[in-house]
Amino acid sequence: MSLVLKPLSHFLRFIPDKVHTRLISRVGGHFMQGQAITSRLDYMEGKRLQLSITDTKNCWKFVIRNHRLVDDAQSKDVADVHIQGDLKTFLLLATGNEDPDSLFFSRHLSLEGNTEDGLYIKNLIDAMDFDTNVYLQQILGQTLAAKIAPLVDRLDLSKRFHHLGERLFMKH
Numbered sequence: 001m002s003l004v005l006k007p008l009s010h011f012l013r014f015i016p017d018k019v020h021t022r023l024i025s026r027v028g029g030h031f032m033q034g035q036a037i038t039s040r041l042d043y044m045e046g047k048r049l050q051l052s053i054t055d056t057k058n059c060w061k062f063v064i065r066n067h068r069l070v071d072d073a074q075s076k077d078v079a080d081v082h083i084q085g086d087l088k089t090f091l092l093l094a095t096g097n098e099d100p101d102s103l104f105f106s107r108h109l110s111l112e113g114n115t116e117d118g119l120y121i122k123n124l125i126d127a128m129d130f131d132t133n134v135y136l137q138q139i140l141g142q143t144l145a146a147k148i149a150p151l152v153d154r155l156d157l158s159k160r161f162h163h164l165g166e167r168l169f170m171k172h
Helices: 003-014 017-031 036-044 087-094 100-105 115-127 132-140 142-155 157-169
Strands: 048-053 058-065 068-071 081-085 109-113
Touching (some): 017 058, 017 068, 036 115, 048 087, 081 115, 087 100, 087 109, 100 115, 109 115
Antiparallel strands (some): 058 068, 081 109
């Protein structure tokens, strides 16, 4: 494991999975407000998703309800879709430095469970595009969002996030 990933790896190992699951579901739900991708979650309503990070031994369980990932850590039900891989691979995916197809086909990420649901999730990940303006309108209202949006656009946060991933995780 790279030196860059050590602190995050330790955090993931020593904080209980139920805390991570709750945090991911709440933060993810907050950021997904107003995003177009949420309308495509109707098909997955009630489906269970499990994410496992193999090198840190984390396992996070969610159920999709009302267009959101909801904490399902206490459930004993088997996941409809189980995605697993190492920490670096999940971070490459999250920062947009690798596309889901290449990670699945190279077997850096594995997908188990219902094949149709798994492919649907993979395609959702591939199509995910965060719309900052819509998000700002959802949390701040139209008027304030219209004033702040040009400032946020100038920051070009998605590009910075992508470059951060390149610097931290990609081989030069």
